[in-house]
Structure formats: structure tokens, C-alpha cells
Amino acid sequence: METVKTPLSAPYGSVYCELTSYHFGKPGGPKAYIQAALHADEVPAMLVAQELRKRLQALDAAGKVTGEVILVPAANPIGLAQVINERPFGRFDLSNGINFNRGYPHYFEQLKTRLLGQLGSNAEANVRTIRRHLRELVALWQPTSDATTLKKALLEMAIDADVVLDMHCENEGELHLYVGTALCEIAQPLSKLMGACAVLHTSGAGGEPFDEACSRLWWDLAEHFGPDYPIPSACMAATVELRGEVSVSYELAARDAQAIIGYLHVRGMLDAGAVTVPEHGCAPTPLEGVQRLDAPHAGMLVYLKEVGDKVRAGEVIADLIDPVSGDTTHLKSEVDGVLFTRLSHRYIIRGMNVAKIAGAEPFRSGSLLSL
């Protein structure tokens, strides 16, 4: 295992941040990139990373990491230092309010021009050519803040990987994945090994999250260049939501790490011995089919359903109760699906998101992710 420290802070800063990455195996073969807690206060991801580090170190020492695996155990040192009134605050950059998991570059337009005359009928050769240009494009990025220096450092390690796992968690939630529609099939072993309750897919979520910076360009390029120039979806990038922010236990972390090791085995990055992928898993559903249940007014929140529950349209998910009059609004699902996130607060104000339900029928469009 090699440890790499990347400085994030410019000279004359009052604080100094650096990013640590662990590197296993060697470059040249199948490559996986895994990062934890880009939203810095999402602790389950960081504990899973520690369990992964132990397993990867042991496999590497035994010569069983046959490809390359990069693990970033705490992907957001800037956000880790942010606390407001004793509450960790790691989702947004406090200096400008920007979500650390939004605003990554989509290199499709530059690649369209750069690749003219450079592609052929060999898909593997095309992948190599596109990755070479991608590495060059990321290297050209000129960050103007510590946060964009961080984003560039992360993307530099991930942009040419075959597998990218961006580990997060919800406020309260059951384990679920976000992937590109083109990646549903290749993500299935991961979903089954991890026991995901939902796999939410889209060809473009809006907001430019990290996983799409690594994956979306592939299907956009394939569509643009057409069948004479075969371009596979060469990067299986997924945002992995590891339940809720207090779903922090050694047992869960060990289980999740073992599932990820299993997927890396299936994808040829390492040899973990016998790995059995469960036969059954959840059917992927469109991100456009997720119903957001938002609070129509302020009130006390009492949930009647648990995360992971299958619900029917018309069923009450939660009651919202005025704390003075006792007047109660029943918040109902409008779709059949799986309740996969809830809120951890129990007094909320108008407009806050109470729950999300993964339905099978698309009905939303536009920007599909939370702020």
C-alpha cells in the first residue's frame, strides 16, 4: 500500500488541508476508485473505508490485488473542519454555500472536438484514447479555491477508473444506489451484494454530481459518435448511500466493506477467493420516478412507515401535527414503491423534505437531486 498526500491549501492560507489517498495494486489493469464522505459529515462512509483499508491491505500484502484500487478514506478535509453550534456541517462549503458534490466538469463538449478523427471501430482502443484525453482535460483545470482544488484532486484519481464508488449516507435511510441508466446491468452485482433496497437510475440527474463526472460522458459520446465508433459505458460510477447518518456500527461497516470487496472481485480488480452474488436483488427504478414528500406546513413529525418499507399509493407515510391545536395532516405516498429516505428531525417547517419513495414510473424531469 502506498500513501499519497495531496496539498489542498494555497500559500498564505491561515489553515492547511491535505487529502490522503491509499493506493493498492499497480496501475495498468482494471482500476477502481472509492471515496468516502465527500459530504464530510456522512460518517458511515468513513467507517466503511476503514474496514476496506484493512481488507485491501491484507489482500495487497498477499499479492491478490491484481488491478489497481485507490481508496480515499476521508474525501473532504475542508468540510471535516466545518462545525456550526456544535453540529458538524459537511454538505456545503461554508465559504460560498456550494454543495461539495455538485458542479463537477462534464467534458463532453471538449471531447466532441478533441476526438474528431481519433476514434475507430475498436471499442477498447477508443476507451484508451478517450481516457488519455480525459486525463489531459482534468490536468488543465485551474482551481481558484481550496474546494475546487479538492474537486480536481478527487477527479484526477477517478476519471480513468473502471469502477467509481462515491460513498455517502442519507439523513435516515435504507441502503440504495444512484447510477446511470446505461449502468444498471453492470451495477446489479454491487446492488445484490450490498442488499440495496433501491437502485435509482437516470441518464442525467442535473447539478453535475461526482459520479456523473466520471460516467455520463461515456454514453453522451456513444450517442454522439454513433455505432461506427463503438464507445462502451466504460466507467461504472455509483453514488452509494449507506443508510442514515447515525447508521454507524462495526457490524454494518464490515458487511458493506465485504460487499464492496466482493464487487471488486467480480470486476477483476482483486482475488477475494469465492464470492457468491445473491440471486435476487431489487429492480432498478428511474430517478424520474422518485416521489419527494414535502411538508405542506410546519409541525411535529410522526412517521408511520420505516425506511425500506414497501408502500402503496394512498398510504400514510407520516403525520404532521400542529403543536398548539393538534390539527393533523396525513402525508400520503402518491406512488407504489419503496420508502428509502426519511428526515431525522421531528419538528419541521413548511417545504422541508419528509421522505422519498422510489416508484417504478417516471413522472419528474429537470433537476432530480436534492440541493
Ligand SMILES: [Zn+2]
Ligand atoms: Zn452525501
